[in-house]
Amino acid sequence: MDIKKLGKLFVTCFYISAFTFGGGFVIVTFMKKKFVDELKWISDEEMLDYAALAQSSPGAIAVNAAILVGWKVCGLIGMLVAVLATILPPMIIISIISFIYDIFITNPIVKLVLEGMQIGVAAVILSVSIDLGINVVKQKNILFILIIVGAFIADMVFNVNVIITILSCALIGIIKIIYDKVKREVIE
Amino acid sequence: MIYLELLWSFIQIGLFSIGGGYAAIPLIQTQTVEIHNWLSMSEFTDLVTIAEMTPGPIAVNSATFVGIRIAGLPGAVIATIGVILPSIFIVSLLAYIYRKYKSAKGLDSILSCLRPAVVALIASAGIAMLITAVSTGEVMMYGISITSIVIFILAFFCLRKFKFNPILVMVACGIINLIVSFIF
Structure with a gap:
């Protein structure tokens, strides 16, 4: 198991998830830029198939795409790492916002x-x-x-x-x- | 048991929201507003607003938001696990099939029939949100706020005609509503 690759996978997925606004399709574009163009872990054609699969499966496109990329890069552990890295940023941000929401909604x-x-x-x-x-x-x-x-x-x-x-x-x-x-x- | 209810509700949301992003909205509305009364329609609309303005999939955002309100941080974790569980199983299976056969022909045909339904459900959720939004505000007439209707028409026009950024339109609506409320 390649710890360094897993670390890179986590950081990349976390970064993409934290900074992409505008939902599924935007995130697939960012993933292509990182995983295909920069890291060269996935081929161009395969990424296109991933986008189609992620889009036509149940659930959030970003999570689905992370599952596919994770499996491809580091197998089962890779999949779990990619999913965790993708859901952590929204979880952290929304946790903070719901705390603020309860305080400020009466204002x-x-x-x-x-x-x-x-x-x-x-x-x-x-x-x-x-x-x-x-x-x-x-x-x-x-x-x-x-x-x-x-x-x-x-x-x-x-x-x-x-x-x-x-x-x-x-x-x-x-x-x-x-x-x-x-x-x-x-x-x- | 509240944790099991949260888990089961969000598994259903994850399992049946097909087509990404907006497709989850009608399902979240059904589960959190209509079946469980975890959110009011107004809170639900706020949730969609917040989800639109923050990064991350709306299904994950709403799992965290609802989970925290109903059962604190553990609730948020359980709801989020629920919403991604169907994806983990189904997408992993599809990835396996894809690698073996390099095609998913039957899937396409089923999806082509699902897509029109999902569009209709999103539109219906949008109308429900609009009704909630225009039933409060200034200058009421027959239970509808005239200022809210005017803001809606302006926002809709800017989105359709000038293709303004949705986040920008939402923020502008918020500020205009605040200013209008001070004037009247």
Whole structure:
């Protein structure tokens, strides 16, 4: 076991996690810069596959990418070290903030600023969902549009549990695979 | 047992938030606001605001935030372990499969059906957050704050038309709300 490599892995993941704002995709870009371009531990092509895998697996993209990079660099120990280094910075920062939050939330000025920021974050989330929605509609697939409308109504109107909605759509995906396969065989 | 409840809740969040980042928001809302009442809707919106402004995945941020509020530092550690556990197992397995077969074809098809649903759920969570945000503020009319609506429209316009940085927009909204409250 290469302690020096593990140390480098920890420091690099910690650094990337502590200084990247803006979520999953940004962190994958930083990882490429460090692990592919600087340290040359991973090939360019492999990093692209990691990004795709991290993005399509459950959970946070940054954590998923750390798991893949960790396994590749130092096996099981590497994976655990990379994950720990990735989750420590947000844990430390949020611990401090939640302590401050409890003290300052009763302050009228802080409260007003936070209330204003709540409006801003709602605008950000809705703007992001419009961008994502446009991407789905652009595919011009009637099934995807039906899913988007159906899931929205299920959540807004009928308050269906989110997990049930997600599982139902996964099931639709599985049925689609089988349907496509049968169709291909019939044609052949 | 509160630790087990935290662990189980955050395992579900980790397991079902597919597509990264924003995909976790509806699940966090369901678990922490609707099922367990660990946060009010207003606290939840604050949490999303804080998560947006700090580095780190929103799922990890919220695990720490909620864990600390409910059961102190051990709660934060347990909730965070819960949220990353599904990733550790599933991604490790996928990495193994990937190395063996160099492809994941079936996965793509399932994901293509999941993505539209996730978009709808994020939009729905955004609307719930908007409703919470505009139900407090100055110049109320029919239970809706006119100033909040105006700030929202301004923020939305700046984001869509000028592609302003989201963090900048959020901070500006906070400051504008403070100034407006002093004027009225």
